[in-house]
Amino acid sequence: MTRVEDLKLTALQVHREGHVVTVELARPKVGNAMNAAFWKEYREVFQTLANDGECRAILVKGQGRFFSVGLDIKEPSVLGGDPKVTEKVEPAHRFFRTRREVMPMQETFTAMERCPQPVIACVHSAAIGGAIDLLTACDIRLCNEEAYFCIQEVNVGIAADVGTLQRLHHTIGNNSLARELAYTGRRMGAQEAFRAGFVSNVYPDTETLYKEGKALAELIASKSPIAVAGTKDNLNFSREHTVTDSLERVATWNAAAIQTREVIMAATAALKKDGPKPKFANL
CATH class of the missing domain: 1.10.12.10 (Lyase 2-enoyl-coa Hydratase, Chain  A, domain 2)
Structure with missing residues (x-):
């Protein structure tokens, strides 16, 4: 059986302590922006962990200044290809190709949702766009005081299409607020996220956030x-x-x-x- 440590990863780092596996978004120089490698690797990591009997709980966090700024818009391959090439393609064909590229991206976070082990996200600072898609598919969300959340897609002229619109209103239990955030693209701060039930705890700093997140993962891992x-x-x-x-x-x-x-x-x-x-x- 393939172990998660055996995967060749460039956008992520993983490490294991006992029955807890930590998955880190590892592109800190670009705010952990989600490039093509990320979408493939994240999916592979959770498909692998789903079959890992030693893993009982999973922590997700981001390296560097931000949790994640979302989709890497500087990489054409995650936005339907190079515009200089795609503009020569018939519209119907562009539609078909774009849809074909988006659906595996959707499966990336669905793989995490289907994973039998609970997934705890520790969010520090910014969680934007694709990061919200990721978070809505997690089981538990924790954050520090500086964290903020933004459904960025409406600000760049599209609808969120990797899970936010399908999961957010279940996650916070407030359909009105979910729609407000999705329609406006405004930031939701840590305390508002806590009041809305999007996160279950807010911690004063990142160190405490990670310490408590790990303790929670270890508690879950101690159960059957x-x-x-x-x-x-x-x-x-x-x-x-x-x-x-x-x-x-x-x-x-x-x-x-x-x-x-x-x-x-x-x-x-x-x-x-x-x-x-x-x-x-x-x-």
Whole structure:
């Protein structure tokens, strides 16, 4: 099985501590702008981690001054190709080619959303455009006081097309605010993001942000991996389905999951709070 450490990465860096894997956006000189390599590598990383039984929680953060300024607009390959070339192509063909290029970009963040391990994003400073698409597909978002969030696409004449418009109104639970942010492209600061429920905690500085993010990841990693994966799977399923369908699905899931000895281990440990922590098998 391919391990995430074996992947050849240029736009990202990954490292593992115990059962927690950290994925870093690693283009700090350009604000972690998302170039063609990023879209391919990020997708590969999460497709690989999805099959990594040792990984139980994932942290995402950005190197340098910003979390991410979004799409790398200086790279023609992520904007439908070189204008000098594409202007000679028939409009219908340009449409088809652009759509064909956007859909794998959408799959990049969907791969993270489908990943059975919870993904925690630690946001410092700017999260713009494509960074919002990324964040809406994460499980948990944390930030520092300096963080701000901007759906930049409307400011450059397009609609966000890599997940923000499909996930944001589920993420913050306020359809009115979601539409306001998407229509205006204004910045949402850290405290407003907290009040809206977009982030679950705001920390005074980046050091504290990363420390608390890691502690949260380690806490999740200490739980039964099958229970955490089942919880994520059923939360994602319930977002798109009726309560009745979702209840039937979780009943079926637990009917299988409860057969494992890990349920007894976890229950026993919960009753004996001062006893040894249970050791769960990898996924």
